[in-house]
Amino acid sequence: MKKTFSKEERLCSRKSLDLLFKNGSSFLLYPFRISSLFVPAADAAAVEVVINVAKKRYKRAVDRNLLKRRTREAYRFHKQEHLYNHLKDSGKLLLLSIQFIGKEKHEFSFMEKKLAAALKKLCANLELHEIS
């Protein structure tokens, strides 16, 4: 129940994507670049996420698929613990983008650790933003 990753939690709308990349705030934590933005309207999910691996860095589709899948699995395992528990029921929708900007094919354990750290940092940033 905690570790599912269904369609509602994915960011598919073209408009939302444009909004996120235009107005969202972002930070870097190797090998990830995280962008986020709060949007008023919320339906089923509290967070919508998109995972991205650049074609310029990885030429072969096999490599891109592998990294995307590993990133997704890492997000799936850690979203409840590091993200959902820190979000309050504010009625807002969080748009999130995880871009992979590494240069090698990393092991899953390494990516898991790094993504957990990235999510922690994200939560800290959001809290700071709310306070200010």
Add this chain to the structure above:
RNA sequence: AAUGCAAGCCGUUCUAUCGCUGCGAUUUAUCGGAGAGGAAAGUCCGGGCAACACAGAGCAUCUCGCUUCCUAACGGGAAGAGGUUUGGGAAUGAAGACCUGAAUUAUGGAAAGUGCCACAGAAAAUACACCGCCGAUGGCUUUUAAGUACAGGUAAGGUUGAAAUCGUGAGGUAAGAGCUCACGAAUGUUCCUGGCAACAGGUAUAUUGGUAAACCCCGGGAGUUGAAAGACCAAAUAGGCUAACGCAUGUAGGGCUGCUCGUCCGAUGUUAGUGGGUAGGUCGUUAGAGGUAAAUGGCGACGUUUACAGUAGAUUAAUGAUAGAAGUUUCUUUAAUGAAAUACAGAACCCGGCUUACAGGCUUGCAUUUUUU
């Protein structure tokens, strides 16, 4: 047996937990079952399908090019023909021609026309004759002979080059020349024989640089655009569309492929009717020129018949993560063990080819080497 080359085939498996995308059941949140490839890649060809004037004619442009067959079609494939290179055989004084095996081949036309053939060389295509040969004929010198910075004739010989006006011998001549003859090489055409045909053999006759992956000529083919094609649903808001009348030389102008023809629409006004650019959703969309097996026809590509199974369908884009076990390969070790690796690569409307990438294994054929009989 090993190595190398070529062709064909296979190209990791199982269990548990947590997930993802369709499908089918229902108790509506659970269960069942399915879920990447031989190249899914490159986008190099061909087709289906769809829209655009159901798309017409001519020119231009692009493309293909030995023959027959296969195929829905093809620039793909099969079987042949010819060319080129090369190995062997026999023959000969030695070659060539002959027989035979292998590899390779974008292979219509140079006898319709145009262009180009650097450097070197006399000359690169109408031989503008450099060295040489001749100077018969006509001049000149002159002794009749003989000679020649004359008019000229001459491609036999020489040097160059990738390539030099077909080769050898004889006749012929002043010297020479396919100028003539004999034997040969190559090419076109006529007829005969064999073959479905390309073509092969023979006969007669004419001719004798190369280059068309230079322009070009001949013959065949191609309308354009691609699922981001296209069809449908549908809230709000701009604007549009259709029909009738009127205006007007069916005019100005515009569309239809680059051009021409041809053809279609056609300014502004009034009345009536109908609507949906964009965002989103559904269809298109996965049963197909399909796959597997057997029989059968064919040299073969492939065709025909019968039987069987039901076999991915995403759309910011599923097919994964973790743990364990097995298999294969390599290294280490006496061995067990241990360690490392496990190719190339990821469907996006669907098929048929081509090309390229590929760890390792299997099968077949050929070549070489070694061992045994």
Add this chain to the structure above:
RNA sequence: GCUUUCGUAGUUCAAUGGAUAGAAUGUCAGAUUCCGGUUCUGAUGAUGGGGGUUCGAAUCCCUUCGAGAGCA
């Protein structure tokens, strides 16, 4: 998914099928200078890979690799 352009010295560009592939700049060495710069002299270094056509290919043809651009 579809369409399309281009690959030449380290860099920016030339070159009609025919020389030893040219120029600028860079690099290196030498000269000049007390030293450095400037200047002068010399050297260095390239047709993305493979195959074909041709007597001869950077150029023509095929194939492949790489780098871009366009179509919402």
